[in-house]
Amino acid sequence: MKSGQATSSKxxxxxxxxxxxxxxxxxxxxxxxxxxxxxxGKSSLYHHFPGGKSDMATAVxxxxxxxxxxxxxxxxxxxxxxxxxxxDDMLDAARQLYGGGTxxxxxxxxxxxxxxxxxxxxxxxxxxxxxxxxxxxxQQAGIGKSEADARATGALIRIxxxxxxxxxxxxxxxxxxxxxxxxxxxxxx
Amino acid sequence: MKSGQATSSKxxxxxxxxxxxxxxxxxxxxxxxxxxxxxxGKSSLYHHFPGGKSDMATAVxxxxxxxxxxxxxxxxxxxxxxxxxxxDDMLDAARQLYGGGTxxxxxxxxxxxxxxxxxxxxxxxxxxxxxxxxxxxxQQAGIGKSEADARATGALIRIxxxxxxxxxxxxxxxxxxxxxxxxxxxxxx
DNA sequence: GTCTATACTAGGATAGAC
DNA sequence: GTCTATCCTAGTATAGAC
Numbered sequence: 001m002k003s004g005q006a007t008s009s010k011x012x013x014x015x016x017x018x019x020x021x022x023x024x025x026x027x028x029x030x031x032x033x034x035x036x037x038x039x040x041g042k043s044s045l046y047h048h049f050p051g052g053k054s055d056m057a058t059a060v061x062x063x064x065x066x067x068x069x070x071x072x073x074x075x076x077x078x079x080x081x082x083x084x085x086x087x088d089d090m091l092d093a094a095r096q097l098y099g100g101g102t103x104x105x106x107x108x109x110x111x112x113x114x115x116x117x118x119x120x121x122x123x124x125x126x127x128x129x130x131x132x133x134x135x136x137x138x139q140q141a142g143i144g145k146s147e148a149d150a151r152a153t154g155a156l157i158r159i160x161x162x163x164x165x166x167x168x169x170x171x172x173x174x175x176x177x178x179x180x181x182x183x184x185x186x187x188x189x
Numbered sequence: 190m191k192s193g194q195a196t197s198s199k200x201x202x203x204x205x206x207x208x209x210x211x212x213x214x215x216x217x218x219x220x221x222x223x224x225x226x227x228x229x230g231k232s233s234l235y236h237h238f239p240g241g242k243s244d245m246a247t248a249v250x251x252x253x254x255x256x257x258x259x260x261x262x263x264x265x266x267x268x269x270x271x272x273x274x275x276x277d278d279m280l281d282a283a284r285q286l287y288g289g290g291t292x293x294x295x296x297x298x299x300x301x302x303x304x305x306x307x308x309x310x311x312x313x314x315x316x317x318x319x320x321x322x323x324x325x326x327x328q329q330a331g332i333g334k335s336e337a338d339a340r341a342t343g344a345l346i347r348i349x350x351x352x353x354x355x356x357x358x359x360x361x362x363x364x365x366x367x368x369x370x371x372x373x374x375x376x377x378x
Numbered sequence: 379g380t381c382t383a384t385a386c387t388a389g390g391a392t393a394g395a396c
Numbered sequence: 397g398t399c400t401a402t403c404c405t406a407g408t409a410t411a412g413a414c
Contacts, residue, residue, distance in 0.1 A: 008379095020303065023301075023302075023303055023304065024216070024301065024302060024303030024306070025214055025216065025217070025301040025302075026217075027213070027214065027216040027217035028214070028215075028216035028217075028301060028302050028303045028306065029303060030406075030407055030408085031407070031408060031409080032406075032407070032408090033303065040379095040380075040381095041380060041381055041382080042408085042409080042410095043379090043380070043381065043382085043409090043410080043411090043412095044379065044380050044381080046408095046409070046410075047379060047380075048379090052408065052409065053407095053408070053409095104300075104301070107357060108297065108301075108353055108357075109301045111293075111353075111356065111357060112212075112213065112214040112217060112293070112297075112298045112301045113212075113213060113214075113217050114209065114212055114213030114217045114218055114222065115212065117213070117217065123357075124356070124357030124358055124359070125358075127354060127357045127358060128357070128358045131354075131358070153354065153360075153363060154370075156350070156354050157346075157347060157350035157351045157353075157354050157363070157367060158346060158347075158350060159350070160349075160350045160353045160354060161345070161346035161347060161348070161349045161350020161351070161353070162346045162350070164297055164300075164346075164349045164350070164353070165316060165320075165342065165345050165346050165349060167300065167313070168296060168297075168300060168312075168313030168316045168317070169313055169314075169316060169317045169320070170313070171342075174342060174346070178346060181343075197397095219388075219389055219390080220389070220390060220391080221388075221389065221390090229397095229398075229399095230398060230399055230400080231390085231391075231392095232391090232392080232393090232394095232397090232398070232399065232400085233397065233398050233399075235390095235391065235392075236397060236398075237397090241390065241391065242389095242390070242391095
């Protein structure tokens with residue numbers, strides 16, 4: 001993806017954008033960085049994203065929303081399967097998404113932006129939707145709404161908090177431990 | 190702090206830097222932004238921070254480390270007082286530091302930076318030190334080391350995770366609820 | 379759909395007067 | 397210790413050829 005001419009599909013480009021923005025946030029990634037990372041010239045990038053860098057951010061947020069939808073929300077909503085396997089699938093997806101505790105959360109990174117600057121795109125609703133999907137699954141399993149909401153919110157608090165603490169302290173195992181505790185708290189009687 | 194000439198103490202400048210960097214992260218804040226926010230010309234800023242923007246980031250991280258030390262670590266280590274009041278003081282300080290769930294964490298914001306760029310300054314050790322101080326306090330109260338470490342880590346996971354979720358979803362009350370749960374989990378029998 | 383070249387703005391940093 | 401003025405690089409974006 002680096003030698004000679006670089007005919008890239010938009011999907012490949014967006015995957016690279018995802019890698020870059022999740023680490024550097026919106027302001028921390030320049031179009032030059034993106035050009036280097038993809039092997040594409042700046043003009044090629046502007047061909048795919050006429051609105052420039054903010055367009056690229058929009059695309060990458062949409063990509064993340066879609067990934068979560070496919071790998072987390074849809075399985076969670078599949079009432080034909082028992083709750084514990086759906087929760088396990090969610091945790092596996094989270095493990096993969098966050099590189100076992102080594103890769104930053106795009107939502108968190110994109111929220112870091114001074115007031116009045118671009119970014120955002122309601123990226124926070126990705127996490128709201130995730131919480132809502134967990135709560136729905138728990139309610140289907142007979143848990144009351146307020147308890148289901150509390151457990152679902154607690155699950156995302158644990159996942160996102162553990163990811164930050166694992167990366168900040170260098171104690172990666174903190175993330176895996178938190179995933180296991182999340183499972184227990186969601187499936188408690 | 191905006192009219193006419195602006196003789197600012199370094200403390201005042203650093204306080205403003207803290208406000209800016211915690212929201213925008215390192216890359217999201219320009220020296221021009223800082224100049225506007227403080228009312229000082231760029232040259233004045235470079236007088237106080239000869240190393241430029243990275244010097245400012247270093248100063249603000251030191252400020253945060255110092256604030257946490259004074260308002261959180263020192264009270265936690267005061268063996269002359271009962272554990273529950275020390276934990277309550279810590280939670281009050283966290284409530285204040287994070288604006289009741291509305292103000293971002295400087296550590297989290299400063300960790301958002303593409304590889305090979307400035308920032309960092311081992312900012313993550315601020316959270317490691319915090320966790321260690323909680324664990325020490327719990328151990329003084331007779332809790333075993335591994336349990337104390339787990340509870341302390343869980344506390345920071347909850348605080349940082351809840352802050353992110355509260356801000357991302359716009360449900361600020363999530364932060365306060367998490368602080369109360371943190372208290373319960375730390376002081377459990 | 380990609381490239382080279384270029385325009386233009388914003389950002390980091392410095393010089394020197396007051 | 398602050399200001400105005402300036403420099404230079406990096407960053408965003410566009411033009412036009414292939």
